[in-house]
Amino acid sequence: MAETMFLYWGSGSPPCWATMLALEEKGFSGYRNKLLSFSKKEQKREDVLKLNPRGQLPTFKDGDLVINESKAICLYLENQYHDKGLQLIPDGHKEKALALQRMFEVQNLRSGPMEKIFMYLSSTPEENRDQKVLDEHYSQARNELGLWENYLKEIGDGAFIAGTNFTMADVFFFPLVAICVRLGLQIEKFPALLDYYKRLCDRPSVQASWPPHWKDEPGPKMLNAV
């Protein structure tokens, strides 16, 4: 079935990575795809704009269907190919609610304190930075990460983020953890997160979708003081 699919993607983009993880976990390895360069603004190419007028990645097709929002793609894959590959939304009442809650809760990790730190460091020259402002952001980032650390601890050994199995919540959570590590987060301060990160790094879907440019280029160490 993978031959009906086509994905335009960018390296290191969390929504692209989530989409690729879902494709791998649903058993669509070998789907057709094209890596585009954000720095060359290739996502604004005409062939992409035809499918996605905002020129954003991921841009995805399955047959004639165009779906461009990562969460829509992943839920579509789970719905449409329910019995193929790994089931990413559990059947149980409580398990399903938790997987959905964590899947969307990930947004708080992405657009909360991490984004504030990133924006502040990118837009404020070093000599103008106010350590108090930074410390406040770092403290908020630690609180946010602490919530996720506790979720894992409560589940216990071998935890995934919404229970004892890999679910759609991990599809969206893992890329953000990996980005935090790349940006210098001292993840050993969060032992359950460290264990989770290490375990998932070995997962075939993660290895198959690891951002290629990360292998050669180190990330800016923006989170090493968190």
Added chain:
Amino acid sequence: MAETMFLYWGSGSPPCWATMLALEEKGFSGYRNKLLSFSKKEQKREDVLKLNPRGQLPTFKDGDLVINESKAICLYLENQYHDKGLQLIPDGHKEKALALQRMFEVQNLRSGPMEKIFMYLSSTPEENRDQKVLDEHYSQARNELGLWENYLKEIGDGAFIAGTNFTMADVFFFPLVAICVRLGLQIEKFPALLDYYKRLCDRPSVQASWPPHWKDEPGPKMLNAV
């Protein structure tokens, strides 16, 4: 079943409104709820924080289950109570993909040019505003609204945002259209959007969930130049 549910909400918040629309459409009118005041920071009350450590609204319970992210709540309601009230995610392959795509695509309307205009006008004193910057934001907002206008036009008379029936996409799209109108958008420039807005204003779920403080307080006219 509505008696198993409890919702903490704030007036005029798009995710709260979407949750309330889904509850009404799924036939849970009369669910227990508590309106909290953002201006008094009541979302940081201890009883909310116990359920939602970030102190955000909506905060929702169904029996023992706590779900706080609006999209998780709405998808949970549709999944768990599939046969109750209106079906919000269609069964058909294409219809389902489109409803999911539009549901998540709404984020572009919320966090794109509209937010830029809001941020610029809130943070820049009138005497320091650069008309060129504003014009660029206004132009981007017109482009974004133009996409949605075309979606409705392509569907034709009586269109909802993902087809000929009300779906989960409308649950998330309508509150943003209504907010644009409240903020002074001259919606008559977008005839299909105007028709959509007027039709949905008459919908019982919309009337039952209309932000109460809007009835007495006019909104700041931030979008009247779009």
